Structures are given as structure tokens and as C-alpha cells.
Amino acid sequence: HMYEDWNFWLQVIQQGSLQYIPIISALYRMNESGIGQPNTNLDFQHEWFLFLKYTQEHLSTEQLNHLVFSAKALSECQILLDECQRKNDAVTLAEARFEKQLQQYQVDFEALNIKLNTQKKNYQRLQDKRALLEKTLNEQANKLEALEVQNQMLTDKILLINQDRCVKLPAWFKKKKSFTLGETMQFLQLNYIKAFFTHLLKGQFKQAFQRVLRKLRMRSLKPATRPENLNALTENGIDILATKHTHYIAELIKASLIKVGKNNVRILSPDSTVFSENMHFVICPQMFSKLPGLYISFQMEQSVSSRWFTKEYFNTLENSYAIMDYSQENIRFLQEQGHLSYKQIFWTPISNISQYRPQAESEIQPTYDVVFYGDVNNPRRQKFIKQLKRQFSVLIVSEVFGEALYQALQQGRVVVNIHYYENALLETTRIYECLSLNLTVISETSSDIKAHQNLMPYVTFTPINDIQAMCDAIQHEISQPVKAPQLPEDNENFHYFFTRMLNAVNMLGIQGFSSIPQYLTTKELQQRIVLTLPETYKRHLYIKKIQPNSTFFSGLRHFDGWVGAAMSFKYLSQRALTKQVPYLEICEDDVFFEKKFKQQYDIVKRFLFEELGDKKWDVFCGLIADLNDNATVQNVFEYQGIQFIELDKMTSMVFNIYNTKALNSLANWDASNRCVDTNTIDRYLESESLRVIVTLPYLVGHLSEH
Template structure:
């Protein structure tokens, strides 16, 4: 029955595209189904192969990342083989290819995901052929939000693209126990970068600096461990942070002094083990180098915690990728602790791969709100439900009595902070006699009943027994417990979308403010149902009017 309902949903969505003349959108949706069909075939191959089913192709420069991927696959009982260099035959069931442009031949497009590791600030790799490779692959991993925005401009975008920030690996931090031969080590390509050579020449004038070109593997690791710190200098101006190098070094227990970058704030988990100096300033580097060496014991003391946080983020985001491809069951994905840049009871749910939506919420993020990189699934509504379930479990695990969650297509009023304060104050007076506060609803169940109506400080609060929206909700502890029990393995969209699941709960008490205190952005597309958000505006207005009518009837009956 669930499969039939899902098929009917797909047909209805297709008809919506045709009905509004959006044939381009229909073609994109059909391409999505084509990719999903290809992924299903990959899953079957993986299930039928008891050997080393995953091949991980890499260059010597990216072996660290390949090993991190292999280790995470192993944690889920999935076999893999790390292969450095070219293969003549592609006999594994599935491949992840790091730096695909470095290989003369690649696995077939329908059995590969590529990890895009170049920086968009340099155009030398982004040729028409490279973009073709990215577009044809089943999936594209990228470590940088800035890169993802660039790729989207070249038609490599969601749902093909998956955000995977590179992270550290636990268990290898032995660098602090190794005798130190050098103040700093630099490794990478300095021979062809004049700016790197200028920085390093000045650093060598005062400190013991070991420079390594074309050194890899355990030989390089031994050199890194023998340094008090690693120096990281960009190859060119305006470069992104060199996360492979940084993750590799802190995993070995060695801190980093790095030139700053515009995307450094995307990695708050590095704070302490990585210190930054002003981009392009040799003078700032020299000053920061002395300060770091003077304070090296304090820096070293942070490395264990930084590595753990960085590894936790990588594990969650890689599991998120596996879940999006259907390689990891949705219930297993929920077993991995989520990543948040800081603890908060006010969260914004957003997919980093949906560039316009992420940009919109980033620019309008309320004070105290932290963005959560939502869980993905080939069934968008399952990914949505998994995200809310993961957040509810996070809140309960951290002893929170309330959790505020907004979605990234929310439209908030300019004085939202004041309004939210008033709403929270009202909920305090309800003495726990509520489950969910809903800031905006797009629909109302036909059997919804009004339980109470209150007028407080010029705002009307209506308590009803049904709910149908997740754009902006405040959850009580009781609602969080119910939400945490949602089953992602039930794929019947007619009954088990997360809002319909909550709607079915007994004795549900949902508080709604009239007028609604939030709106819905109409300039972005839905990631769940294949329709534009401008379809929601009349639905929201109708739902608000229905609640208003029900509230007036309740007043008349209770005078």
C-alpha cells in the first residue's frame, strides 16, 4: 500500500509540473528519478557482493581522506579497498573517486560518486570535460559550501551534490609524544607557488622550518610528528581553507598555524588546535608564529577535543550522504549523533546543498538560532522526518524542556525577537498544558477542534487538537518524546509524514497565534514535493481563516 501511495504521489507531482507549464522542472524531476533508479541498481549489487564492495580511488595527496572514508564504511560493516592510482578494470560494485580529473579513465557513471576537491577560486581544473564528469556521476561530494554555490551555477547541484566537510580521524594523535626536530613543517607544493616561497623564506629566517614537496604516507607522517606545528599557506590569494591538510595534521596530534580564509568560519570545531593569521600578511604570520610557539602547551591541550569534534562532524555528514543514497537505512542514520556548531535550543533546519535556501536563512538567521544540516533521503519527506526526529532526540539527550525549530523557507517579521519573547511568556502561563506552538500552518485537518481561546497583549492564542506544519514550531518535552519515536522505515506518505504522524497523536494540544506570527518564502522551491512555494500562500491564508472561524464559534459557545 505504501509503494502504491508513493507512486500516486509521484504521478500527482508530475501532473503539477505539466499543469503549470513547467516542463523544465518536469525534466529535472525525471532526471532525479533516473538517478534514483540507478542508485537502486547499485544497492542490489552491493547487497549481492560479499567481498570488498566499495572501491575508493585516490591520489597520494588524498590518501588520508580515502582512509577516513574507508574507516567509516567499516564502522557500518561495509567492506572497501583504497586504491592509489589508476585502475585498468572496474570490478568493484561501487566507487568513490577522489579528484576524478586526475584519472585517465573512470568507473562507469552509474557506479561512481566523485569527491570534488578543487577550489573554485582557481579555474584551471573546471573545464567543460570536468563539469561533464561531475554531472554524469551518480553523486558529487564537496567539502566546501563556497564550492557548492559555484557548482550550482554550472548546473551541478542538489540533489546530485552532497556536502561532506573533511574531518579528523581519532586514534592517531601521537604527535605530542614525538621528539621535536623542527619549529614548523610545510608540506605541499611550494616549488610552483611564488607566494608560498616568499612566506616560507621569511619564516625560515627566524625559525627551524622543514619544507617537504612530493613526500607522502608514513614518511610524511613521521616528519609532521617531529614538528611543533605545521604551517599552512595558500597556493594563491583568496584560496579556501586547505581542510585535507589541516584534518590530517590534527589527527596526528600536531597543531596548525594557518593563513586565514573567507570560509574559516565554516569550521568552528577547529578552534584551539588551529590558529590563524591575516591572509596575505607575512608580518602577521611572523607575529602569530611566535605567539603560537610561546603558547604551544595550551594549544596542544586542545587537540584531543578538536579531533573528537571534527571526527564526529565527518561521521555524521558521511552517514548523511550514505542515507541520501539509500546505502544506509534511515533508522541507522538516526543512531549517529548530529553535528551542531554550538549547543542551542533554537535551531534552523536547512540543507546546505540547496544554495538559495541556505543563503536566505543565513542572511535572516534570528539571534541565538543555530543552523542544522538536515538529514537527506531519496524520499524527501523521510529526510525531513528524520531531521525532526534527530533534533528531538538531541534535545532530550541534552535535558531541554523546549525546542524551537524553524525551516529555511520561513519568513519572519522584523520584530521577531520581541514576538517570540511574548509567545514564550504566554506558554509559560499554560503550565505544561500544551504540546506544540505553531507559528504558521499551511493546512488544517477537517476534524480539528478548538480547545481554548485566549487574548493576551493584543494577540489571540487558539489551542486546537490537530497540527499540519513544520515551518516554525516550538515543541514541549512531551511533544519531543512523541516526535523522537517517529519511525523512518514506514514509507507511507499518506500517513507517516512527520506532521501527519504528530497529527495522529492522542490528546494533542497545539497552540496557534492569530494572526500567524510567521510566513513562508515564495521565492524558493519545495525540496519535498516538487512544487514552488508560491502555492503555499493561498493555503496558509485559508488555514488561518479556518482557525479564525473555529475560534469565533468557540467564543460564541463559551460565553
């Protein structure tokens, strides 16, 4: 083999004439350029031209063409080779960058690994510390338990030490020079004594003495203003003190008072500073610098904001004869943050007034799409109003009251309700005032909207903060013919809850029970009725959670608790007999249902109404709290795996089914008999010679901690 060396062949040609021999005379290496030695940078172009010059005349046309095309192909290959070289250089550069990045990743990974190991060590140290803390806590718990036992043994001594420190004596108490132990126990009823000592045994000294102080406060009142005489006091008249903003509430209270025969009612000027000795209703008492001597507060502030709930305001409320509040959320706040007793608080939801302003016959034709009334000096409301004004004609009404306000509201097709606070409670006063004026209302929904399902058919609600949704609702409403909302009379049963409060403080008198309106429907009476107090919010929330499909009846109240309980059963029984409902199933909100309750309850119903028949029993008792020593067993039955006992006496109201005879007995309970030993509702039924059916074991339990 020989490799190509053009210089060599050039020298050969110059030796003499060239003879063409048409055979292979030499073999060249493959895959080489054909110019010079392989893999050299020598330029043989000059020699290449000389070679062509001497050989051109000896080459055929075909050979020359081949040389030309080969040269062209060689040039293209060279270009391709240069391009490949550039790409190769780029790949080499990318590889270098990748290698550098990979090295950085490796460095970062090693750093993370070091950090992870450090965190593992820290976690282990925290685990060791936690174990040590748990051990310490267990030791402290054991010590605390020992101290509590010790504390229980020294209760009397601690009571004397803490009496002055834990209880701030009010002014009315300080005025009385002394209370002997005998005098104190004389007016404290048995249930108060029991509760008093229960608090003492639990170490709850402040709560114990607050109970005593509430009783002493009632004792210190003038004879005319004590609960037993309050109804007579109201014959002199009742006064209502309200701000201009809450005039509607004053009218609502006045309308209810007139319905129960309290016709001598005055709505005072907000500027009043001289008051009579009458009972007063004060709406928003924190707004007045001077208050009457005897008053019932209507608390209207929203507990979502604490700006009004100062210590002074809580004291003002506590000095009230009673406290009304429209919101169950507020009631919870008053007890938890204000430490006010539920016995002083009454849930009184705002409602509509039927035939409100009947004298305003002339209707004002709307000239605006939207009316908003209230305080607009609030960024949240301003944001809504700004957007509404881009699409609609809007009238803003502020610091206008009475007839002038009502005429202004009628100038709009729609009244909008926009919250002051994002998490606000529903402004039911504003909404029901507008509905009572036959106005169309569009409102944001609220944090407590579940409590206002009665408003759903009459108010259009839009999501909180959704301005566009409110605009869409307004556009839809104004595109429809004008149609006033048709509410039933007293949509939220304000009159019932208001008279419930009047009854509790004895402003209706013994015979005033008949003034309390009946509002439960036949369908509601045919369901299981849960007797509960919305003011005892923990029990109320508990029973609503476990019995969501029952009828919840807000029980009647009285300053003597057992009287209120008996009135509740009397009220329900009278309503059932009026509606011709043959039996009632009533449970109290401290009932406890076992896991097998539903299955056993179905068997109980079949036994009572199919096996026995409704003529052979009067009361089914789910639990007997206190069996009378003189009770006798009349019969024993076995039915579908359950033992039924027939007795002639029972004492318990936790969960009972009352047949017609028992309903008549309950309906005839005498409210004028205030003997606590014989006339509590369960003792009264015990004396009625009823046929009582009970299961063994009992169908339900009782949550004594409630």
C-alpha cells in the same frame, strides 16, 4: 626760496674776500641732495671740492666735523638707496611675473569655463538619451509582458519544439527505446510531478526535463544499484579510489564506514584501472583516466580557480551517484556554474581522525624550526619561503606520501600552511591531517575563515599576505615548550555529515538511522533550532542572516525528500529526550518573521508557560499550512491582545514549539512506513491527537518562493 647751485656760490666767492655772517641769509629746498638742481643727473663734484677749498679756512672745527659726518651719512644713504632700488627692481620684476601668471590663469579659467559648458551640454544630451531609452525600455517591457502571456498560452507547442534542443539526453537514456506517458507518471512521485509542471508553467523547460531525466536515470539503473537496494549492495564491500595526495581523506572515509558496520572496505592503488561492481568512493575524480561504473565523488578542488572545472569534469561529477564537497563556497559554484542539482550534492566538511597512526609509538625529535609540504613552484609561496629561510631553519617536503611524509613532518616544530592563491579557501585537508598527527600548525587566514571557527583554538592564523606576522607567530611558538594540540573527537562532525550522505542514498538501510551520530549539545537544543540544508545555499544564507543567534541543524536527507524531513524531526526529538530538554522550538529555513514577531513571540511564551502551564498544551503552531477538514476548535483564549485558538489537529512544520508529548510522538515516527499520504511528518502529527495552540493571525509567514 632758492635752490642750491654750487656753481653760483663758487662765482660769488671768487668776487672778493669772504665774510662770515652768523645769520640765515638763504633758505634751501627740503629733501634734496644739496648738490645741483633736483632730479638731475649732473655731476657737481668738482664744484663741490672747489667750494670746500675756498671756504675751509673760514669754517669752524665743528662745522668741518659736521660736513665730514654729513658726507659719511650721505654715502650710507646712497648705499641704502641703491639697495632699495635693487629691491624695488626685484619687486617690479615679481609683479611682472605675477601679472603674466595671472593672465595665464585667466586664459585657463576661460578654457575651463568653455569645457564646463560643453560638458553641461553633453550631460543634457545624455539625460535626453536616457529618458528616450527608459521610454523605449518601458515599451519593450510592455511588449515582453504581452509576449509572455502569449508564450504561456503556447507552452505545450514550445515544449515539443524545445525538448530536443534544451536537453542533452545522456547515454543511459538513449539506450532505452521508449518511455510511455503512463510509465513515466507511474514512477514519478507527486512532488516530482508538481515540480515538473511548475517549471513548465514558468517556461523553465530545461529544468523540468532535468527533473524527469534524474528520475529516469534512477529507473534505468540495475535493480541492485537503485537507491532502495543500495544498502544490500554494500555488503559485498566498498572500495575507495584516491590519489596519493588525498590518502588522508580515504582514511577518514574508511574510519567512518567502519563505525557504521561497513567493515569490508578497501583503499585501492591510485594506478587501479580494473574495478569491481561495488560502490566506490572516488576522491578527486578528475585525476583518473578511468573510473568505476558506480561511484560517489568527493570533489576537492577550490572554486576560486577554474582550471579544473571543465565541461568534462562537470559531466564526471554529474555521472556520480552522489557528490561530496568540503566547502559551502564550492557547493554554490557547482550549482551556479556547473548547473548541478543540490539533490546530488552533500556538504561533508573535513575533520580530524582521533588516534591516527596509533602504531607510530616512537617520536622523532624536531631538527627544523619550520616544515612546509606541498607545491612550492608558485611565486606566492616562494616569496613566503624565502623570507622564512632568513629567520628559521626550513624543511620543504614535496611529492612525499604515506609514512615517509609523516616522518618528515615530525622533523619540524611548526608546520606552516601557505595558500596557493591569495583568495584561497582554507586547506582543511592539510590542516586536519597535521592536527591528527599532533603537529602544531600556523596558517594564513582565508576568504572563508568564518566557516572554520572550530579551528580557532587549535591553529594560529595570521593575516593573508602578512609574512612578518607569520614569522612573529613562528618565533613565538618555537620559544614555547612543545605542546600537542588537544582536539575533541571529530572536531567538524565529519562522521555526522558523512552518515547523513549515506542515509540519503540509502546505504544505511531503514534501520541505519540509529547509526547517525548525535552531536547537538544541551545548550544548542535549548536555543531556537533552524532546520536547514547547507546544500540549498540561498535558503541557508537567508536564514543565517535573519537568525544569527540560533542553532543551525543541517537536516537529514533521503532520496525521498519527505523521509529526510521526517528523520530530521525524529533525530532532534530523540536528542532532546536523551538530554532531558523539556521542549524544542524548531523553525524551517523558509519561515518569514513579521516586524512585530519579537513582541508577539514573548507574549506567546508567557501564555504557554505561565498562563496555560506546560501540562495543558502539546504543540504551539506558528502557521497552519493546511487545516484538516475534521479539525475542531477546542477552546479560544484572549491574552494580552492576542487571540489563541486550541485545535485538535495541525499540519505545518514551518515554526513550532513541541512540548514533551509531541517530542515523544516525533521520536516514535516509523521510518519503515513509506506511505506518502499518511506518514509525512506533518500528516503523522495530525493523527496523534495533540493539543495544538495557534494564534490568529498566525505568528509567522511562509516564503513560498523558496
